[in-house]
Amino acid sequence: MNRFLAIVEREMRKFFRSPVLMIMSMMLPIVQLIILGHAYGGHIQGAKVAVVDHDGGPQAVKVREAFDAVAANIATFKTINYENETQAKEDVRTGKVDAAIIIPAQYSRRVYAKDAPRIGLLVDNSDQVMSGSIESEMQSLVNALNQPVIEDRVVKNIALQIVELYPYVEYMKYLLSGSVALAMYISVMIGGGMLYIDDKARGVHEGYLVTPISKLELVMGLNVAGAIKAVLSGISITVIGSLMAGLGVIFRPGADLNLFLLILGTSLAFNGMMFLMMVRVDDPLVPRAMFGVLNTLLFFPSGAISPVSAFPKWLQAIALVDPFSYSVHGLKAILLKDGGFVAIRGDLIFLFAFGIGTLLLATPLFKRTL
Incomplete structure (x- = not known):
């Protein structure tokens, strides 16, 4: 356990020693929330x-x-x-x-x-x-x-009475869930995928193996450290974004617990997905080249910007297996609707199953590269 924790401590120290890296991993989602939240979804004027x-x-x-x-x-x-x-x-x-x-x-x-x-x-x-x-x-x-000036005695027109379950949802509030998931993805990509490939190219992982640290402890240490970084990023953006958007749900203990479970499941899913994709990569330029492609492929079909039901069938198929979709759906259910655990149960099952499944697939592949 001490050897495992030593890897986690080393990865976290390296992460916190780069404040620019920490800031940049959260800056894009915040800027996106501010700009897109005000640029879209507003009422046309003038x-x-x-x-x-x-x-x-x-x-x-x-x-x-x-x-x-x-x-x-x-x-x-x-x-x-x-x-x-x-x-x-x-x-x-x-x-x-x-x-x-x-x-x-x-x-x-x-x-x-x-x-x-x-x-x-x-x-x-x-x-x-x-x-x-x-x-x-x-x-x-x-x-x-x-409308006639004098109404008929017999009402001929049928009126539709609309009842909205929730107060008016501004686009910034609607976009917040996607921004939280995006912040966690960026944290995993920059603080996990890119640093992982850089350490691998410099031979840091092979250096671990001359110590009593086993391959399994190395894998678990890297992934736990990556998950912690994503959780910290998710919590930070959730709190900051909720305050900016005027959402008071973060002050309810029950909602906070559900949000933490979603953030934990999302971090596990993103980290497992990134570890599986990068486990056989040796070139440090590859994750940098993949960043924009993966962002477009995973973020936009998730329903963060517009409803999934508006997509064509092939894009809905991508959303069906995209962990972003389940993270965004669960975060909206809590942040916008305060739906409780029942509303996010299916999302949590998928996120944890996806994260554990990808880690189980990636672990033997990682061992073969050392």
């Missing part, structure tokens, strides 16, 4: 919409008043008056405005005559986020305009 009014009647004035209400309140878009429909379309195409609304001639007359009045909306659908927000807001305005 879009410029051209309005071409060919009618000028009272119903057209009512439509323009609705536009002014949008600009004064939620400010999704503000309108710019155009006289020329052709110029409005050209400005949408060139990006000077984000959309154009066309109120056709005889619009008011057709409203009074109930003769299928129409309002045209021209959008630049090369930007799906912007066009989708404008279309959604316009549809809401049209629905409001369609």
Whole structure:
């Protein structure tokens, strides 16, 4: 046991003697959480919409008043008056405005005559986020305009009452789980995979074998040290990210225990996966070259950025065997929903089984390289 702990102590001392390495292993997830959390998932504001009014009647004035209400309140878009429909379309195409609304001639007359009045909306659908927000807001305005001034005695329309189980989830909160998992992955990759290959290239592992340390003790020591680094990184980002995102779940002891189990299982899974991939690698440049590829292959299909159900079938198959997916799902279940142990039981089973399985596969391969 003393020999095993000596390896763990040596790896941890080496890790803590490199403060830049520690900072960089946590900096990317924090920066990603801040930038992406504010850049995505927010409400579109300040879009410029051209309005071409060919009618000028009272119903057209009512439509323009609705536009002014949008600009004064939620400010999704503000309108710019155009006289020329052709110029409005050209400005949408060139990006000077984000959309154009066309109120056709005889619009008011057709409203009074109930003769299928129409309002045209021209959008630049090369930007799906912007066009989708404008279309959604316009549809809401049209629905409001369609409401009768005097309600019928018999209700003909069915209303949908939406009940949200949780308070509004900002995108920063949604992204936090992925940032925690990413921080642990970076810690394992930099503090485990890269240092492991560097030590192996310098002959440090062979030097251990001239001591009473056995190969099994060496394997276990390296992996336990790697898991400790990942756990420390996961706990740090969970606390920092939760405070930044305004999540108070970390102040509940039961949730803290579940989070620790998830972080422990994730660290074991990531460390076992990295050890299995690097066990037969000798070139120190290989893990550096693999870093970006693995990050893209494992992080983005995990559901950290968007739901897995939106992926094509082949990408869903990757998510099914990706430990990132189970880590992100479990962290969301606790951080966003406070779901308890039942909600993460399946995730924990996969993470621990994956971690133990990869270590059992990697251990005999490691022994053959010495």
